[in-house]
Amino acid sequence: MLDPSIRDQLIGIVGKQNFNDSNEAKLVYSYDATPNFQSLPDAVIMPENKNQIQSILKICSEAGVPIVPRGSGTNLSAGTCPTEGGIVLTFNRMNKILEIDEDNLTVTVQPGVITLDLIKAVEAKGLFYPPDPSSMKISTIGGNINECSGGLRGLKYGVTKDYVLGLEIVLSNGDVLRTGGKLAKDVAGYDLNNLFVGSEGTLGVVTEAILKLIPIPExxxxxxxxxxxxxxxxxxxxxxxxxxxxxxxxxxxxxxxxxxxxxxxxxxxxxxxxxxxxxxxxxxxxxxxxxxxxxxxxxxxxxxxxxxxxxxxxxxxxxxxxxxxALSALARLKPTTILEDATVPRSKISEMVRAINEIALKYDLRICTFGHAGDGNLHPTCLTDARDTEEMHRVELAFEEIFEKAISLGGTITGEHGVGEMKSPYLAWKIGEEGVAAMKAIKYALDPKGIMNPGKIFAKDTRKRVVL
Amino acid sequence: MLDPSIRDQLIGIVGKQNFNDSNEAKLVYSYDATPNFQSLPDAVIMPENKNQIQSILKICSEAGVPIVPRGSGTNLSAGTCPTEGGIVLTFNRMNKILEIDEDNLTVTVQPGVITLDLIKAVEAKGLFYPPDPSSMKISTIGGNINECSGGLRGLKYGVTKDYVLGLEIVLSNGDVLRTGGKLAKDVAGYDLNNLFVGSEGTLGVVTEAILKLIPIPExxxxxxxxxxxxxxxxxxxxxxxxxxxxxxxxxxxxxxxxxxxxxxxxxxxxxxxxxxxxxxxxxxxxxxxxxxxxxxxxxxxxxxxxxxxxxxxxxxxxxxxxxxxALSALARLKPTTILEDATVPRSKISEMVRAINEIALKYDLRICTFGHAGDGNLHPTCLTDARDTEEMHRVELAFEEIFEKAISLGGTITGEHGVGEMKSPYLAWKIGEEGVAAMKAIKYALDPKGIMNPGKIFAKDTRKRVVL
The missing domain is CATH 3.30.70.2190 (Alpha-Beta Plaits)
Known part of the structure; x- marks a missing residue:
């Protein structure tokens, strides 16, 4: 529970109408699109601008209260589940397209803009924003940036990180960074743009983004x-x-x-x-x-x-x-749908699909597979029932084998969904303990109090993927 | 001077013939292509493989000896000048193209491969590696990765970072990281690929790279x-x-x-x-x-x-x-040629070129300008004489104004040459003190002893750009 004085301070920043710690609100924001991960936040807050976010982060940093930035919650790796409670930060009030710059082929947006709205707005001017996650009708650009979302057009056009030219970020200590710009080339120091893209809200809060556009294909x-x-x-x-x-x-x-x-x-x-x-x-x-x-x-x-x-x-x-x-369609068949995104070099797709089918047989599970074959990004999807603990145990083992196989083929545990809480036990399989240590050092460098979306990317002691 | 026991240990790792601390060698490696920056290293070492580099870094980390990774030294921001002495690490013996994978459109290389050799090798198979820095006839891929080199084809095809899919990196503590892979999509944790690309050798030593290829334009x-x-x-x-x-x-x-x-x-x-x-x-x-x-x-x-x-x-x-x-041609005219790469949004090129000309007039200097207009990356180049201290002072002031102007137009202090030692006094102009603090925190996280290419990116107390 939130300390009453913290609560008062937060309300002081955003106003009563933009702070909600009712049971209903806490329940609604206790989960995202990932099955079987749920945890109640202490409150939901809807800031209006960067300055409010700065003030919120300073207070939470001081008090050690977790902050979970959240777009539309379409995340599939429990990345926006408030695992350790704290404040869910939403961007419903920061949802403007600020500028479409036709000379420099850029668009400047607030994080709460819906992906498809952005795509349509730039297409109306003959321009093209390629990243098109399946959830684009409801996902936000802020969420896409935090997850480095991919989509169907990734093979030819790349993913979100290939289109982020500049960011405004509030760090957990309240510092505001402005990375990049309307620039095709910029090597002034480390590439913070790309460090924040895909960092799953664990390093800071993205409050504005400059995105690259290209001419729309004829x-x-x-x-x-x-x-x-x-x-x-x-x-x-x-x-x-x-x-x-x-x-x-x-x-x-x-x-x-x-x-x-x-x-x-x-x-x-x-x-x-x-x-x-x-x-x-x-x-x-x-x-x-x-x-x-x-x-x-x-x-x-x-x-x-x-x-x-x-x-x-x-x-x-x-x-x-x-x-x-596909996900919506599959989700109709059984109470629980677990969609994964093991990814392999494209020359290994055939081998990977065969392995998935064998693993499904071995564990007597129903796994359908679809995905972005061109870039080796497959979505093996298990139709199951979370209430069946025995079957869920088999699901757990099957996905472990799928990840193992992907890694052995030179692949990765996640192509576009992120690590979140769900895949954190497997991160070291991909990048080694040395890689995890390096990433943790970076996390600590930018968020020493550990308030930014804690419990994500880095595993606790458990190996359990599906929390029951 | 190197402690004799350290010297013996280093020779023990690479053999006598691959360690050189003669005065001639130290002189040769005391500078790069950047005018007016020079500093003697303690020795030059030529490792054969990753394991040797691990051992070297462990010893140097322990002893606090600086390590300066260096390709062909075509750097234009004093990024490979051994500013604080120490060991210059060269890759002449790690210069193999390990694999061209035509199924996955990747090439795996050691850092010492010459850029143009790589380009020719993949073109022979109908494939294309677009980054083409002007120095590509002699620059190495390792150097290109450390600098995130651009080139003439950057406008349409992007720069080095857009082609780095995976890296093998030795950290200063001897840990080996393997980032990415032959993967079009990979979001397993933070994007370390892009953090290391353009990090100017300040975070670790790149020992292998997987690069993306595309079909060659018809x-x-x-x-x-x-x-x-x-x-x-x-x-x-x-x-x-x-x-x-x-x-x-x-x-x-x-x-x-x-x-x-x-x-x-x-x-x-x-x-x-x-x-x-x-x-x-x-x-x-x-x-x-x-x-x-x-x-x-x-x-x-x-x-x-x-x-x-x-x-x-x-x-x-x-x-x-x-x-x-252009650089070689201009360099013939006067004893000293200082080539800069202030970069602006492309809609501001006209304004920027005009400003450069006005600044040249104001300070009575000869500045020629050329560059990648399509991506706003200009190369104002001053023809001068380093022995003329009075003129050099004006050069200093003129470039300060040029950087200031670029920033005021939404640009950056460097589009493709890196910050190095030369532009470190101006880094905060682009990314603010908060940005510098964040970058320093990352540097410290990955290189706590500060042995990796010290004195680069982050400024000491001086503002002087041209060291006399």
């Missing part, structure tokens, strides 16, 4: 290739890249995923083949035309049983939207 | 646009980008630069116009053709007095090479 085309042989699909992915074509999107869906997505979205996805590749290319019309032709040929050579090109932008859009709805 | 075309009005040239740069065309290269040369480059390279550069834009576009032939046509039209509308398209690849190559030789 056109795009979408192709659906169906395979009876999962291996053939994976090999086709490698063959496309080896042919020196980088599609905008190169998504993979296995048969169970296709089936549930089709049940959910009704866009004409096949439900009777073992693997589907959803491929999009964008760019100048001549190039798109040529690339799609070559990709079609490669798919056919790769034993696709069918290759279909979407006949209209609407049809293409429907397919992308269906793919983006 | 073709390219080069165009030369001449202007009598400098402002018109700068406005044309903005107009091209505002037209949603991102050229591969968009270089600016002022009249004095053109003149000396032409004297040096004899490629037919005009010497009687006030500003030249050298523009290259690459990609699929249809797109290059179209873009070059549009760019030509924009140049003409922008009052170019002449627009010429290079008639052959050889002619185009000669123009790029000539541009790359």
């Amino acid at each position: 056109t795009k085309k979408t192709l659906l290739a169906l395979f009876q042989d999962m291996d053939a699909a994976a090999k086709t992915v490698s063959a496309i890249i080896a042919n020196k074509i980088i599609p905008a999107t190169l998504e993979f869906l296995d048969q169970p995923t296709c089936k549930v997505v089709e049940d959910f979205a009704r866009v004409g996805l096949p439900t009777d083949v073992n693997a589907v590749l959803l491929i999009e290319q964008d760019g100048p019309p001549e190039v798109v035309e040529r690339d799609i032709k070559v990709i079609s040929a490669i798919c056919r050579e790769g034993k696709a049983v069918s290759v279909k090109i979407a006949q209209s932008l609407e049809e293409a859009e429907a397919l992308s939207t269906a793919r983006r709805s | 073709t390219k075309k080069t165009l030369l646009a001449l202007f009598q009005d400098m402002d018109a040239a700068a406005k044309t740069v903005s107009a091209i980008i505002a037209n949603k065309i991102i050229p591969a290269t968009l270089e600016f040369l002022d009249q004095p630069t053109c003149k000396v480059v032409e004297d040096f390279a004899r490629v037919g550069l005009p010497t009687d116009v006030n500003a030249v834009l050298l523009i290259e576009q690459d990609g699929p032939p249809e797109v290059v053709e179209r873009d070059i046509k549009v760019i030509s039209a924009i140049c003409r509308e922008g009052k170019a007095v002449s627009v010429k398209i290079a008639q052959s690849l050889e002619e185009a190559e000669a123009l790029s090479t000539a541009r790359r030789s």
Whole structure:
């Protein structure tokens, strides 16, 4: 519970209407999109500007009260669960697009802007902000920055960090940093932009961002290739890249995923083949035309049983939207859906998908796999029931094996969801104890009191992934 | 002087033939490409592998002996000058391309590989490594990583950090970190890749790197646009980008630069116009053709007095090479050449160039300006004589004003050369005292003994830029 004098001070900063420690509010903000992680905060606070955040952090730093910055809570690694209580900081009142600069191709935003709103606003000016996490309809840019969100267009266009040019950050001691700028090149000291992007709110609070834009691709085309042989699909992915074509999107869906997505979205996805590749290319019309032709040929050579090109932008859009709805669709089937994002070098996708299927069999679990095949970022998704403790134990063991396999293939435990609380026990598997020690030293350097989103990234003593 | 027992231990690690503390060696490694910074190291050491580097760092850490990692010494901010003595670590024996992975589009290299050798090796396989610092014929990849080198292709393709997927790093305590991997996406903890890229050897020693490759552009075309009005040239740069065309290269040369480059390279550069834009576009032939046509039209509308398209690849190559030789050409004119890289948002180039010219007049100095106009990265270059202390004082004041102006336009003190020792007095101008404090905290976290390239990035008490 919050000390009454701290409570009064916080209310003094933001006003009564922007501070909430009712049981309802605490319950609502006790979890994010990650199943089975829940912990009550002491209060929820809605600051209006950087100065208020400075004051809040100074008070919390002094008093050792945890701060959990939170966008829309679409996080999938329990990164915005208030694990150790404290104050949930939301950005509903800091949700403005401050400037679209067409000369410098930048957009300046507050952290609470919804990702899709930003994308639409810049597209209206012929510009393009590529990072497109599946949650983009509700996720915020601040959340995307804290998680270094990826998305379907990551293969060709990169992820959030590739578009962050500058940040305004409040550190836990109340210091305000301004990193980068509207600059294509800046090497004035360490790259703090990239240190904060993906730091999951553990180093400071992002209060403003300058993002890079690019000209919007002139056109795009979408192709659906169906395979009876999962291996053939994976090999086709490698063959496309080896042919020196980088599609905008190169998504993979296995048969169970296709089936549930089709049940959910009704866009004409096949439900009777073992693997589907959803491929999009964008760019100048001549190039798109040529690339799609070559990709079609490669798919056919790769034993696709069918290759279909979407006949209209609407049809293409429907397919992308269906793919983006995979999590929602899968979540309808069982009480608990655990979506992971083990990632491997793209040449290892086939091996990884095979391993996931074998592990699912071994532990008698239902795991569907889909994801960004082009960049090796897979989403094995387990449909389970958190109330079944025996099954949950098997889920735990299965995902441990999946992470182990990904690492052994040169991969990582998380491609785009972050470590959060959920994957913290496995961080050392990827970066070694030396890596964890180096990261902890950096965390301590910038947040010596440890108030910034404590309990995230770095594991406590437990290895348990699913907290029951 | 090195303690004799330390000397013996270091020789024990690398062998006598790879340790050199002769006066000749110390003199040779006492400076880099930056004028007027010189300081003798205690010895030069040439390790063969990571394990030797671990042992060296452990000994030096224990004894508090500075370590200065050094590639080919083309640094332009005194970043590889052994400011506080100690051991210069060179990578002549760690200069192998370990693997070109055509499935994953990566190349794995040791730090001592020459940049141009790498570029040629991957181009032979139809792949492309875009970062192309002007020094690429002699610079090393390790040096490029430590400086986050840019180059002419930065506008379209980004800089070194955009191509570093993974690093092997030895920390000052001897710990080995392995960051990233052959992975398009990886958010397992803080982004250490990008923290080390551009850290100027102050955080650890890079011993191996996995770099991203992309398919080589199918073709390219080069165009030369001449202007009598400098402002018109700068406005044309903005107009091209505002037209949603991102050229591969968009270089600016002022009249004095053109003149000396032409004297040096004899490629037919005009010497009687006030500003030249050298523009290259690459990609699929249809797109290059179209873009070059549009760019030509924009140049003409922008009052170019002449627009010429290079008639052959050889002619185009000669123009790029000539541009790359600008520093060498300018260096012939006066005993001392100080090349800076103040960088501004691209919409401010015209204002910045005008300010540079006014400042040169005010201080009665000869400053030529050229650079990567497309990304706002200018290279005002002062031709002077270090023996003339009175003039050097004016140089000092002039560059202070140039930095001040760049910052006031939303720019930075360095776009691609690094802070080093030379620009350390100005770091706080860009990132504030809070930023410097945060960076120092990170430095201390990873190098608590302060042995990694001391005296760089962070200023001592002096403000003097040019040490006499």
